[in-house]
Amino acid sequence: MQLDRRDFALPLDRPLRTSRGEIAERTGVLVRVADDGNRGLGEASPLPGWTESLADCRAGLDRAARALPEGPDAALAAVDGPAARHGLSLALADLRASEAGLPLYRYLGGDDAVTAVPVNATVGDAPPDETAAAAEAAVADGVDCVKVKVGARAVDADARRLRAVRDAVGPEVSLRADANGAWDRATAERALDAFAEFGVEFVEQPLPTEDLSGLAALRGGPVGVAADESLAAGGVDAVLNADAADALILKPMALGGVDRAREAALRARAAGVTPVVTTTIDAVVARTAAVHLAASLAPVAPCGLATGGRLERDLTADPAPVSDGAVHVPQLPGNGTTGAWSA
Incomplete structure (x- = not known):
């Protein structure tokens, strides 16, 4: 070998x-x-x-x-x-x-044939009108779950951005936010209270990675708490043992592989916590593997897998394209991206 x-x-x-x-x-x-x-x-x-x-x-x-x-x-x-x-x-x-002779998702442990996985769109930090326009464009492409980056501005400013998004996409679209650990406890409490008005499903990493007790204290309201950076920093078991999350944002690249991410997802489900698979804006090989991971866990909540469009170019043709709010799951043996080596 x-x-x-x-x-x-x-x-x-x-x-x-x-x-x-x-x-x-x-x-x-x-x-x-x-x-x-x-x-x-x-x-x-x-x-x-x-x-x-x-x-x-x-x-x-x-x-x-x-x-x-x-x-x-x-x-x-x-x-x-x-x-x-x-x-x-x-x-x-x-x-x-x-x-x-198995597609990767079946090799990982998926029981049934899965041809598509629902995805969310990610909208970066921008003024309200730009944020709303990006969300509206994603929904027009068939996405029914939008995640908005927050935390770079004051809470009131982010609330105005979320209000603009909700007004633009209507009440049926799921809305999430991602703070990347930007807030302290008081700010996070104020943000979750403010975001409840817009039907935000959960906020990813509202507090710094190490503050698991603070994450646990934020739970219980209309806006859920998702752990992201805390998983890579402290480990999945630490987050689950602290009752610090309603959802786990599982990035295989940060967790050490799709095998470890799948184990984490199964532990999360056993604890009543929702697993959400996403990428770190990876190239096609890792991105497709994350699609297979999500397919091995089907049915799943919308996942952060519609990230290929963020790249100006890629290593090879994408075998897992996104359309109508879902990503196609390749059915050929393996991951389906071996052509990237010679491209």
Whole structure:
């Protein structure tokens, strides 16, 4: 068994503004594992603040390559960064699913044939009219769940933005917000109270990652609480044990792989917490794997998988296009993105 890697860099079509700053480019590493002529492909796309650095990711994959002759388990044990582990574990899963003749979602444990997964649209920070226009355009394309980035402005300003969105899309569209840990407890309480008027389903990460008791205290009102960054920082079990969330936002790249993200989703469901699969604006290989993960959990709430359009270009043609508010689930064996290596 052999591991190869190559770097890539993909510009976004426009910077995504969040409370943490702007994301303008996605850089990462393609990971290819070969075994007796068969190949599997994975992606490791580190993101500052979420995973290890790109340099540490490369170093982790080099350690995995040296350990791989001892077997896949030894290679995975040699990787200590979530993005690097995501890339390696996905390459191995793609390889084994292809050998078994199964689409990745069935290999992961999905029981039934699933052809589509509902998605939400993500709208970045912008003035009310721009935010509303972006949400309205997404709904016109068939999306019935919109997530709005908040926290970069005062609560009253974000409330005006959400009011503009609700007025633009009407009462039937689900509305979520994402604060990326921008608030303290008092501000978060005020925000959730203000957002209730607009029928917001939940706010992602209203408090800093470590404040699990604060997240738990926010629960119980009309606006739910979703944990996102807290999962990567403290672990899924810590969030669930603290009763700190109504929903878990599961980013496979930040959790170390689709296998770990699926385990987290199953633990969440057992605890009565809703799993929502999303990406870190990944390239096509990781993004498609996240689609397979969501399909393995079907039926699921709308997931943050409609992110391919954020890239100015991609590594290869997208086998999981989005239309009418849902993402297509590839049915060929494996992940369906091996062409990205030679593109």
